[in-house]
Amino acid sequence: MGDILFLAHRMPFPPDRGDKIRSYNLLKALTDLAPVHVGCFGDTPGDFEHESELAAVCASYALLPRKKSMVRAGAEAVLSGKPVSLTAFEDVKLAHWVERTITEKNIQTIFVFSGQMGQYVPADFHGRVIVDLCDVDSAKFEAYAKDGSAPRSWIDAREGKLLASVEDRLAQRADHTLLVSDAEADLFRSRVKNTLTCNISVVRNGIDTIFFDPQNIVPQGEFAANNGPNLVFTGQMDYAPNIAAAERVMDRLLPKIRDRFPGAIFHLVGRAPVARLTRRDGEPGIRVWGEVPDVRPFLAAADLVVAPLEIARGVQNKVLEAMAMARPVLLSPEAATGIDATDGKHFAIGCDDADLILKAVALLGDGPASLIMAAAARRYVSEHQGWSAMLRPLVEICGYDASEADRNAA
Template identity: 70%
Template sequence: MGDILFLAHRMPFPPDRGDKIRSHHLLKALARLAPIHVGCFGDTDNDYAHEHLLADIAETYYLPRRSKGMVRAGIEALAKRKPVSLTAFEDAALAEWVAKTIRERDIQTIFVFSGQMGQYIPASFAGQVVVDLCDVDSAKFEAYAADGRFPRKWIDAREGRILSQVEQQLAKRADYTLFVSEAEEALFRSRLERPQDCKTAALRNGIDTAFFDPANSEPHSDLANSTGPNFVFTGQMDYAPNIGAALRVMDRLLPQIRAVHPDATFHLVGRAPVSQLTKRDGEPGIRVWGEVPDVRPFLAGADVVIAPLEIARGVQNKVLEAMAMARPVLLSPEAATGIDASDGEHFAVAPSDQALVGRALEMLDDGPSALLMAAAARRYVVEQQGWDAMLAPLARLCGYAPAAATNETVNRNAA
């Protein structure tokens, strides 16, 4: 069997944000199938501090620093009539490395993580091609445009329109196109002009239940010593859906909760918080922590982990992590998408501001029931969402001998 060429828009180490968590586990699983060659971009000094981990797993690799700014990428996108998502990751040296690797190595399969990297698949490559789109990015930009104002509205509408064409072209080129949930797969297929020409599959995210284990983490001291209930929201805090969800809590949910529980505190935990969020730190009941070395103590200290996203694509790792930590979780229907758990049994789902406030107050008023739900959430994640189970179908999808597995979670839609 031949080698694998793995292309990713971000360095898969360290696995400290949603897309990097998925690419990290995919890379490790693929490396167990065959020698692997990795081309990906580094964004930060922290990425390069973990370069030795990439060197340990890869037969060869190429890790250029992504230095192209969004203004330049936008100008190139307009000139070339391409999505900004592609021009931002367009790099001649990486394309040359890909071509050289294919010439010199016995590459059987190219695995593309995220649609931005599909531009590096040579038209002449005759082997297996698997593209993991994760979610339908074009639909996300269309949603931004629907809620936006000029000029951002025009920019997002253009990106969604052109990116949708690129996604369809990639799906036709690939032997399989993967998504993070059955819902994302169904959405994508509903947008295809000729769905019969594309093979798609849902390969859901897993969770490291040994790492996210409440037995191995004590609550953060600030939360443990607080006088009122703690609400915690985690994530990348320069990401628009997360920003919107955080502001939703601060402006629309927390004031109503504090009217009943005056000491309630909302803890916002995650790297790169934008100024809209950092300037709110210190307001009554609001703490903006920014990047922390370990999110688990904040989850462990939460009375309620809240995820009221109004725009969400794929499966929310933040939700699975909180469930694995056996914390009561309150979320919007959008944040619950792709997780086959049950409202009221494993987490609480509420569609509106008033419903979210009502469920939050119920969870605080009936602590024992909330903790029973949290315990059921951990059992669900341990039994149903482990990475080994989630990635069991990967070998077959990539054209290798099927891995021994008892729980194949892939849902195939073949032409």
């Protein structure tokens, strides 16, 4: 069946944020099918510290530092008429490596992880092309533009319009275009020009329930010193939807929750918090931790995990992680998208601020009910959201049959 060329906009190791968790698990699954050659970028020194792990799983690789600033990418994008997010990942060295790898290796399949990397697929490549968009980035930028103010809203509107064209062209080019949920797939179908010439499939996110197992984790020690209750939000904290969700808790939800529970503390746990979040650390009921070595002790110690995102694309790993850690989870309808669990049984959905406050107070005030929900959440993800089950469709998508894939994995 030949080798696979895997192109990712970020180094898949370590799998410590949403997109990297997905690319890491996709890469592992693909290496069970065939030799895989990986081309990707490293954003931080920490990415390069894990280069040996990348080398251990692939047949060859190119890991390049992404040095282009967003200011430079923006200027180049304006001059070229391209989206900024594509220009930011445009690199001559990687393009040459891709060309050389296709020439020298028996590449039969190119697997593109995230639309930014579609620019590296040669026009004359005649093998199988699979594009994992994950979610519809163009729609995300359109939402930013709608909710933002000038001049940023103009930039986001331009990005959304240009990305929509790029996504459509990729879908027409690819043998399979993958989205992370049925909702994202339906949204994408509504935006492409000709669905008859596109093969759009869903490969959902999973969760490693062995790694995220509360039985193996000691809860974060400082939480025990709080009168509580302790509310936790996790995520990449320079990402606009996460910033907005955190500020929603701080400004609109927490004060009302503290009216009922004066000792309630909101713990913000995640990498790279922006200045306007770090400045809030130490305000009544607010603790900004920033990056931590391991998020699991914080989840294990939480009385309630909250995810009130107002813009959310795809399946939220933060929600699956909290559910796997057997914690009660309160989330917005947007954050629940793509997770086929039941509101009121496996997690609680609040439709607006008032509803989120009401349900937070109810869960925090009823310990037995919260524990029942938490246990049901753990059972749900263990039975329905494991990565092996979620990625099983890759066998057919990549052109293998199940028996051949099992032989290769063995």
